[in-house]
Amino acid sequence: MIEVENLTKSFRDRRKGILHAVKGVTFASKPGEVFGLLGPNGAGKTTALRIISTALKPTEGRGTVMGFDCAREPEKVRQSIGFLAANTGLYGRLTPRETLRYFGSLFGMGHRQLDSRIEELAFAFAMTDFLDRPCDKLSTGMKQKVNIARSVIHSPEAMILDEPTTGLDVLTSRHIVEFVRKCRNDQKTVLLSTHIMSEVKRLCDRVGIIHQGQLRFVGTLTEFEAAHGSDLEEAFINIVGGPVP
Amino acid sequence: MTHGIRTVFLKELIDTLRDRKTLIFMLLVPTLLTPGLIFGIGSIAINILKQNALSPVVIAADERTQQLYRQMVFDEFLRSDVGKILKYTRSPLVAYFVGPGALNDMMKTVPPMALRDPVEFEKWTRAMTANAKETLVGDVQLGGAYDTISEFHANQSPANQDMMNRMGVALFDFYALTVRGLGLVDFVDPSRISTDAKYAVKDLPFALSQQADGAKIYGAIQSREIQGFMIINNDLSSLAERKDQTAEVIFYYDSTIALSNEANSRVHGVVDRASMGIVKERVQNQKLTPNFLTAVEMRKGTNLASRSQITMEALGGLLPYLFLTFAFLGAIYPAIDLGAGEKERNTLETLLLSPVTRTEIALGKFALIFSSSLVAALLGVLSMSLSFVYLVPKSVADQLEFHVDLMTGISVAMLAIPPAAAFAGLFLAVSIFARSFKEAQNYLSPMGLALILPAMAGMIPGLEMGWIEAAIPLVNVSMLSKEFLKGNIHWGYYAMTFGSCFAFAAVCLSYCIFQFRREEVLFRS
Numbered sequence: 166m167i168e169v170e171n172l173t174k175s176f177r178d179r180r181k182g183i184l185h186a187v188k189g190v191t192f193a194s195k196p197g198e199v200f201g202l203l204g205p206n207g208a209g210k211t212t213a214l215r216i217i218s219t220a221l222k223p224t225e226g227r228g229t230v231m232g233f234d235c236a237r238e239p240e241k242v243r244q245s246i247g248f249l250a251a252n253t254g255l256y257g258r259l260t261p262r263e264t265l266r267y268f269g270s271l272f273g274m275g276h277r278q279l280d281s282r283i284e285e286l287a288f289a290f291a292m293t294d295f296l297d298r299p300c301d302k303l304s305t306g307m308k309q310k311v312n313i314a315r316s317v318i319h320s321p322e323a324m325i326l327d328e329p330t331t332g333l334d335v336l337t338s339r340h341i342v343e344f345v346r347k348c349r350n351d352q353k354t355v356l357l358s359t360h361i362m363s364e365v366k367r368l369c370d371r372v373g374i375i376h377q378g379q380l381r382f383v384g385t386l387t388e389f390e391a392a393h394g395s396d397l398e399e400a401f402i403n404i405v406g407g408p409v410p
Numbered sequence: 411m412t413h414g415i416r417t418v419f420l421k422e423l424i425d426t427l428r429d430r431k432t433l434i435f436m437l438l439v440p441t442l443l444t445p446g447l448i449f450g451i452g453s454i455a456i457n458i459l460k461q462n463a464l465s466p467v468v469i470a471a472d473e474r475t476q477q478l479y480r481q482m483v484f485d486e487f488l489r490s491d492v493g494k495i496l497k498y499t500r501s502p503l504v505a506y507f508v509g510p511g512a513l514n515d516m517m518k519t520v521p522p523m524a525l526r527d528p529v530e531f532e533k534w535t536r537a538m539t540a541n542a543k544e545t546l547v548g549d550v551q552l553g554g555a556y557d558t559i560s561e562f563h564a565n566q567s568p569a570n571q572d573m574m575n576r577m578g579v580a581l582f583d584f585y586a587l588t589v590r591g592l593g594l595v596d597f598v599d600p601s602r603i604s605t606d607a608k609y610a611v612k613d614l615p616f617a618l619s620q621q622a623d624g625a626k627i628y629g630a631i632q633s634r635e636i637q638g639f640m641i642i643n644n645d646l647s648s649l650a651e652r653k654d655q656t657a658e659v660i661f662y663y664d665s666t667i668a669l670s671n672e673a674n675s676r677v678h679g680v681v682d683r684a685s686m687g688i689v690k691e692r693v694q695n696q697k698l699t700p701n702f703l704t705a706v707e708m709r710k711g712t713n714l715a716s717r718s719q720i721t722m723e724a725l726g727g728l729l730p731y732l733f734l735t736f737a738f739l740g741a742i743y744p745a746i747d748l749g750a751g752e753k754e755r756n757t758l759e760t761l762l763l764s765p766v767t768r769t770e771i772a773l774g775k776f777a778l779i780f781s782s783s784l785v786a787a788l789l790g791v792l793s794m795s796l797s798f799v800y801l802v803p804k805s806v807a808d809q810l811e812f813h814v815d816l817m818t819g820i821s822v823a824m825l826a827i828p829p830a831a832a833f834a835g836l837f838l839a840v841s842i843f844a845r846s847f848k849e850a851q852n853y854l855s856p857m858g859l860a861l862i863l864p865a866m867a868g869m870i871p872g873l874e875m876g877w878i879e880a881a882i883p884l885v886n887v888s889m890l891s892k893e894f895l896k897g898n899i900h901w902g903y904y905a906m907t908f909g910s911c912f913a914f915a916a917v918c919l920s921y922c923i924f925q926f927r928r929e930e931v932l933f934r935s
């Protein structure tokens with residue numbers, strides 16, 4: 166369960182003065198549901214997700230994950246979320262196994278528990294072949310798998326994915342798609358951001374359309390189609406280009 | 411708390427051990443630098459010794475000047491102790507010794523008895539050979555057995571030859587010395603100088619223009635064909651009797667050319683010695699004692715410092731300089747990698763989103779950089795100590811006599827800890843502040859230059875250790891280790907040194923933690 170209420174984040178920008186990257190955003194994402202934050206470049210998606218993942222403190226409003234306040238109980242929130250961004254890197258000289266062990270250990274997992282979890286993940290993501298090769302030597306697809314496995318090493322209740330498929334080819338992004346579907350089946354809460362309309366259609370149950378830091382629409386896909394017609398692309402452009410409600 | 415630190419530390423350890431660049435600077439450079447330097451400097455020194463001490467300088471002089479010079483040298487030689495011996499033995503005497511000064515040193519120690527009696531002299535040389543290191547004379551071979559150096563060489567045992575080669579021993583045979591003129595000079599006739607004049611020489615004196623073409627000579631010096639030009643204007647014979655006369659020697663040279671300068675000092679030496687010998691004879695002819703020439707003399711051997719202290723005063727600053735450098739090298743690459751590297755690789759965000767505290771992350775990273783720095787410094791010191799024991803030629807090592815007891819050794823080795831902590835803290839802070847690998851490198855590389863100053867503190871003459879120096883990080887390490895090596899143990903300064911470096915590291919560490927807590931650290935762009 167992820168809930169945000171009146172979330173606002175302002176940056177002090179030397180040239181533009183105060184910049185509201187996120188402004189009064191409110192939405193909720195429930196277990197077993199995929200919530201898609203859809204918006205163009207610079208809309209404030211990353212900022213919103215970073216506040217929820219505790220990397221940033223909100224200027225106003227609050228976010229909670231599984232009932233823990235993101236600003237006041239960041240350790241508990243971090244334990245409950247898995248975070249993955251498209252540009253997340255790996256330590257090139259470590260092997261996938263070592264990477265998983267490192268993060269598992271950071272999350273306080275014991276040796277034996279970790280070993281069996283790594284076996285489990287290696288099997289689930291078909292990583293057994295390259296589990297002991299340095300990450301530097303892996304293909305982008307392999308790295309993506311390692312990154313996904315890394316983000317769920319501690320079996321989080323909620324997943325936060327920032328434009329997870331950006332820069333990936335069709336085959337590689339399928340890993341992500343399958344992963345998101347599996348999370349939904351496992352009754353996890355999934356919050357993802359994207360600027361690709363079709364991805365929302367393919368993955369999401371509910372959608373929030375964000376533009377210039379503000380939510381312009383929140384609802385299920387069916388509600389969205391009912392309100393704005395079945396051509397999602399067109400509807401999106403209308404909303405983004407239209408006046409703030 | 412410790413779990414997080416350990417986790418971060420162990421991961422960084424694996425990561426660092428697989429990084430070739432860090433490994434080179436942490437392990438390879440400190441281990442190989444000192445032996446390399448010793449070999450390098452050793453062979454350069456040997457080369458210089460060979461070139462300068464063995465190769466004669468070439469001097470142009472007309473026939474008459476050459477004769478006069480030889481006469482002067484020969485007279486002077488006959489007046490010398492060696493010459494006196496040769497007069498008795500009438501055979502080529504072959505000796506080898508390290509450096510040109512050793513001959514004089516040797517002669518000073520010859521007992522008067524031995525000087526008068528060749529048999530006594532031979533006995534004395536044998537005895538000297540036994541404790542050769544005292545006077546730097548490795549061996550003195552006397553008698554007619556060997557006519558030339560190569561013959562002498564060929565008759566040495568392989569071990570002896572090896573030793574001579576290793577020590578870079580300079581070989582002199584007294585015949586060559588006398589014939590070439592003790593100052594190792596080869597003469598050429600001015601008319602043989604082939605070089606065309608490149609420079610016009612306006613103000614060479616009249617005398618020169620009588621002997622040869624001045625411009626031609628200057629050109630010959632410039633083209634390295636000759637190293638100087640000598641003119642002796644007066645008859646040198648029976649100068650001892652002609653007691654109100656002063657003979658004149660003119661030597662033209664160019665002080666900006668090394669060999670020409672060398673030629674000048676050799677000629678100067680010969681002329682000075684010859685002049686002094688003549689003066690002594692004159693004094694004796696006047697029925698005066700040689701004391702007439704020395705009214706007051708400084709007594710030798712009044713330096714109260716021990717040899718160990720003298721050595722350490724000269725060399726003690728080198729050790730901290732090297733180990734500060736190694737500590738620096740050992741810290742810089744892991745620091746860049748562990749701080750800015752996380753941003754460069756886009757791994758920082760996931761790390762910061764783990765439940766370990768920022769303090770634990772900073773401490774874990776600090777611990778790794780600190781260890782790397784410490785290992786580099788200790789390896790460097792170890793390698794240096796072993797190199798001194800096993801690589802420095804014994805003849806040189808014996809000169810550098812010093813005594814360091816175990817306790818002092820350990821205390822000094824432990825002085826690698828404070829700078830390692832200071833570097834680790836500072837570099838990590840800078841590296842975390844930097845936006846990228848490159849930026850971190852740009853900030854940290856100039857610090858290598860800035861480091862030279864405190865590192866050299868131990869080598870600055872006249873700078874004495876006090877509480878203020880003990881409070882300045884790095885400067886204190888440099889100065890204190892030298893003091894300890896000299897035998898001046900001061901635990902107060904020792905504690906102060908640790909305290910100030912640790913305090914400095916702690917300030918840097920708090921800054922690291924502060925940086926890690928800032929939102930901007932992630933998103934500064």
Ligand SMILES: Nc1ncnc2c1ncn2[C@@H]1O[C@H](COP(=O)(O)OP(=O)(O)OP(=O)(O)O)[C@@H](O)[C@H]1O
Nearest residue numbers: 176178186204205206207208209210211212213933
């Ligand atoms: N640390 C920061 N300081 C100042 N301004 C920032 C900072 N981070 C983001 N911004 C600004 O806030 C706005 C929203 O940025 P954000 O990265 O959240 O957008 P986004 O929706 O993720 O865009 P993209 O599709 O490009 O990833 C942008 O105008 C950006 O320039």
Ligand SMILES: [Mg+2]
Nearest residue numbers: 210211212327
């Ligand atoms: Mg973004």
